[in-house]
Amino acid sequence: MFFNSGLFWFFMGMITILVGVGFKAFANDRGWVLNWWKWLLSIIWYVIFSLSVLSFGTLSGENEGSAGVKILLLGLFISIVLGVGLGRLLGLKTEGDGTPEA
Amino acid sequence: MNDEKNKMSRRSFLKAAGIAGFVAHTGGLVAAGRVSGKSSETYTGWESNNPATNFFNRKPFEFAGPAHKPVGEVRRPGHMTDYVFGRVATFERAYRAKPEWRLDDPLENLELPPPLVAFYNEFPERLEWDFRTFNETIPNNAEDRRKYGNYYFLAEAYESGFSAVAGYLPRPDAPPEVSDFQTAGFGGMKQPIGKPTTFKSKGLAAEFIKEMAHKYGATLVGITRTHSEWLYSEGWRGCPSDYDFSEMPKHWEYAIVIAVPMEWDVILSSPQFSTSMDAYNRVSIAALRLEGCLKFLGYPARAHTPNTDYDLIVPPHAVEAGLGEVARTGFCVTPELGGNARMAVVTTNIPMETDKPIDFGVARFCNKCKLCAESCPSGAISMADSPDGMVLRGYEHWYINNGACYNYWRENMGPMGCRLCVATCPYSRKDNWVHSMARVLDPRDPSGLTSSGLLLLQKNFFDYPEAVEYRRPPDGHFASFRPEPDYLKAEKYLDIKITKPKKGG
Numbered sequence: 001m002f003f004n005s006g007l008f009w010f011f012m013g014m015i016t017i018l019v020g021v022g023f024k025a026f027a028n029d030r031g032w033v034l035n036w037w038k039w040l041l042s043i044i045w046y047v048i049f050s051l052s053v054l055s056f057g058t059l060s061g062e063n064e065g066s067a068g069v070k071i072l073l074l075g076l077f078i079s080i081v082l083g084v085g086l087g088r089l090l091g092l093k094t095e096g097d098g099t100p101e102a
Numbered sequence: 103m104n105d106e107k108n109k110m111s112r113r114s115f116l117k118a119a120g121i122a123g124f125v126a127h128t129g130g131l132v133a134a135g136r137v138s139g140k141s142s143e144t145y146t147g148w149e150s151n152n153p154a155t156n157f158f159n160r161k162p163f164e165f166a167g168p169a170h171k172p173v174g175e176v177r178r179p180g181h182m183t184d185y186v187f188g189r190v191a192t193f194e195r196a197y198r199a200k201p202e203w204r205l206d207d208p209l210e211n212l213e214l215p216p217p218l219v220a221f222y223n224e225f226p227e228r229l230e231w232d233f234r235t236f237n238e239t240i241p242n243n244a245e246d247r248r249k250y251g252n253y254y255f256l257a258e259a260y261e262s263g264f265s266a267v268a269g270y271l272p273r274p275d276a277p278p279e280v281s282d283f284q285t286a287g288f289g290g291m292k293q294p295i296g297k298p299t300t301f302k303s304k305g306l307a308a309e310f311i312k313e314m315a316h317k318y319g320a321t322l323v324g325i326t327r328t329h330s331e332w333l334y335s336e337g338w339r340g341c342p343s344d345y346d347f348s349e350m351p352k353h354w355e356y357a358i359v360i361a362v363p364m365e366w367d368v369i370l371s372s373p374q375f376s377t378s379m380d381a382y383n384r385v386s387i388a389a390l391r392l393e394g395c396l397k398f399l400g401y402p403a404r405a406h407t408p409n410t411d412y413d414l415i416v417p418p419h420a421v422e423a424g425l426g427e428v429a430r431t432g433f434c435v436t437p438e439l440g441g442n443a444r445m446a447v448v449t450t451n452i453p454m455e456t457d458k459p460i461d462f463g464v465a466r467f468c469n470k471c472k473l474c475a476e477s478c479p480s481g482a483i484s485m486a487d488s489p490d491g492m493v494l495r496g497y498e499h500w501y502i503n504n505g506a507c508y509n510y511w512r513e514n515m516g517p518m519g520c521r522l523c524v525a526t527c528p529y530s531r532k533d534n535w536v537h538s539m540a541r542v543l544d545p546r547d548p549s550g551l552t553s554s555g556l557l558l559l560q561k562n563f564f565d566y567p568e569a570v571e572y573r574r575p576p577d578g579h580f581a582s583f584r585p586e587p588d589y590l591k592a593e594k595y596l597d598i599k600i601t602k603p604k605k606g607g
Contacts, residue, residue: 003130003137012130015123022120025113053128057135058536062144063370063584070563 019046032090045086049079144532146438147321147363153313155321157533158437160424160460163545169421169428169459170329176496178335179415183221184495185334186504192218193232205233231505239512246515246574250603254516255592257375260368261517264379268409271386274340278351278413281340282402282449286394298400301453308454311358314395319388320360321443322436324423324457328357328414328449331496338413353402354449356456359416359423360388361436361443364521366532367587369442372525373479373510373572375586377517381444382408389446396450407446416445418497424457427464431474431483431523432501435464437541440529462545464529467553468500473560474523477583479572480510483523513573515580515603522572525583528560571605579605 002008023042027034034042052075059068138144147155181188196212197203203212209219209229222229274281284292301307308325315323330350338347363369364381386409396403406412417434421427426436426443435441437460475483482503484492489500511519524530531537544552571581580603593600 001137001141003133004141008130008134012127012134015127015130018119018123019127020120022117022123025116025120029113029117050127050131053131054135054138055536057132058139058534059135061136061139061141062532062534063367064139064564066565067559067563071559074563 027090030091033093034090038090041086041089045079045082048082049075052076052079138534139536141534144534145363145366146533148365151317151319153316155316155438156312156323158462158541160437160457160462163460163462164424164458165461167422167459170418170497170499172496173498174493174496176331178331178333179495180217180221180335181337182215183217186508188337189218189221189228190232190235190508194236197233197236205230225503225505227503228505231503231509235505235509235512239509242574243512243514246580246603250515250580250601252596252598252600253592253602254374255596255598255600256590257368257377257516257586260590261377261379264377264383267383268379268386271390271407271409273410274404276340277342277345278338278340278354278402278404282351282353282404285397295397295402296400298452304453304455307452308456311392311396311452311454315358315360315388315392318391318395319362319384320392321363322361322425322438324359324420324425325454326357326359326419326423326456328354329418329422332418333414334412339411351449353451354404355451356449356454357414357419357423358392358448358450358454359420359425359445360385360392360448361420361425361439361445362388363439363442364444364524366442368590369521369530370525370584371582371586371590373514373520373522374516374580374582375590376519376521376525378408378444378519378521379517385444385446386410389448392448396448396452399452401450401452403448403450405446405448408444412447414447414449416447419447420445422459424460427459427461428499429464429474429527429529430468430472430489430500431527432499435468435527435529437462437529437545438533440531441524441527442530463553466550467529467544467557470554471528471557471560473526473528473566477522477526477566477569477572478507478510479513479520479522479569479578480506481569482506482510510572522583526566528556575603576606579603 024034032038052072055075056068056072059065059071142148146157179185182192183189192215193212196214200212209222214222272286276284283295285295286292301310311325312323328350333350333354334347336343336347338345341347362381362385364376364378368380369376386405386407389405389407390410393403393405404413406414406416417428417432420434420436425445426434429435429441431441433441434443434445436443469488472485475485480503482505484500484502486492489498492498492501494501507520514520540552540556544556547553567581567583571578574580588594592598593602
């Protein structure tokens with residue numbers, strides 16, 4: 001089965017890098033300077049979001065679709081709330097930040 | 103200016119690629135999750151006969167034991183009293199002889215054996231339930247089966263394959279001092295076992311025996327010393343009625359406890375579509391194979407299995423052997439299989455290292471969960487906040503009203519039995535990352551917050567039909583916890599008249 005093969009997870013790893021690069025470009029656009037803790041918080045946010053999506057898939061795979069949808073909705077709600085907070089934090093200018101790339 | 107434009111378009115490209123990656127990643131996670139939820143590799147105990155199925159690291163949760171400490175006078179279980187099938191069969195014989203007997207008549211009029219009279223005096227509610235089973239439930243069920251039986255026809259067909267094989271398995275036909283010292287041999291030619299083969303150490307003997315148990319089909323295996331107080335007080339297989347049952351045979355020194363699960367999708371469609379027979383059969387065969395191996399090595403052995411009967415009770419031995427803990431349902435809940443574990447024991451005297459009991463949080467979890475009790479259509483499972491004061495044969499632990507439980511067995515449809523408490527138990531789940539995460543985190547959280555959080559999700563996000571829905575119409579509609587697997591859908595495969603039960607009849 002492709003979706004639990006090593007090759008699939010290799011592709012998923014590559015895609016994750018692409019998401020990271022895209023996020024960096026997006027941050028630069030917004031004038032955000034990403035230091036280590038901002039990256040860390042962003043990664044944590046992405047893990048929470050990914051786990052919600054993965055839970056939905058897993059539970060629907062084992063015939064618990066309704067629980068899967070509820071967990072997905074809860075996960076999305078948490079992700080949105082945290083995402084708004086994270087957006088504000090990422091926009092903060094901290095001492096020692098360089099000028100963002102043009 | 104051009105450079106600036108190029109820079110901007112490069113950044114736009116990266117942003118677009120990032121968005122595409124995000125969408126692809128999300129889709130990939132859904133697909134990977136679905137595969138993980140469906141994967142046959144997550145059906146613990148069904149993938150292969152190898153030790154990897156015994157995957158939970160018990161070491162951090164071991165304690166010296168024993169897990170069972172007497173709080174009163176200890177008495178052995180009786181085949182005719184505690185053992186529900188023995189009891190209802192005895193009651194049925196007496197009741198059929200006096201069909202005019204009613205609950206308010208004197209018990210003596212039924213001419214029951216004195217041990218059963220004493221048992222009914224100790225547990226009067228069991229008498230009420232046993233009477234109701236034969237007076238009301240079984241006649242109603244015969245009517246229901248005429249009406250709706252075909253809807254469950256394939257579930258019964260599935261079960262019958264396993265039951266048929268059960269009849270061929272050998273049972274001891276002589277007392278332990280004789281039969282345990284004979285090999286079955288080819289064509290039933292019994293031979294005395296040879297000289298015991300010496301192992302280099304007790305630890306290596308245990309290691310070898312466990313490996314063999316897995317190879318023979320066991321999903322879980324643990325070893326403990328056999329406890330004489332958990333042997334039946336009479337009626338051991340192959341023994342005449344005047345046999346001295348007071349002493350445990352010396353060669354029953356060790357109890358090797360093995361467990362296998364019932365098929366996962368089928369068990370989740372309890373109580374109407376599930377069967378115990380698949381696991382009964384598999385665990386019985388595994389235990390008989392192990393018995394054969396031990397006898398080949400020159401050690402006396404006797405398999406106590408669901409298909410060939412038991413001379414002892416299994417759950418307390420399983421707990422002492424570190425397979426799991428006693429749950430609210432009275433059975434042993436294991437980390438790998440939850441309650442979905444059918445067990446057998448092989449008694450022998452090969453010197454082996456024994457295992458220790460474990461505490462991985464079931465007792466604390468059961469105190470607050472109660473999902474099995476809330477779902478139980480017969481109300482056989484206690485709703486108490488703790489098992490304090492529940493003393494059974496001298497030990498304090500959870501136990502159920504097996505009269506009420508058996509009554510529902512005779513009310514429901516499909517293969518006999520219920521198993522709903524197995525299906526509803528949050529520990530009885532397959533081996534994918536969602537449940538593995540719970541298995542790893544919960545036992546290591548002394549605050550209990552993890553289990554409370556998981557229970558909150560379980561109760562609010564997962565579907566739990568009301569207990570009454572599992573009952574016969576008009577109150578219920580013979581609900582199942584989860585839909586039956588496709589291959590048990592009679593409507594899909596059979597060209598016969600099928601009536602699906604619905605609420606109101």
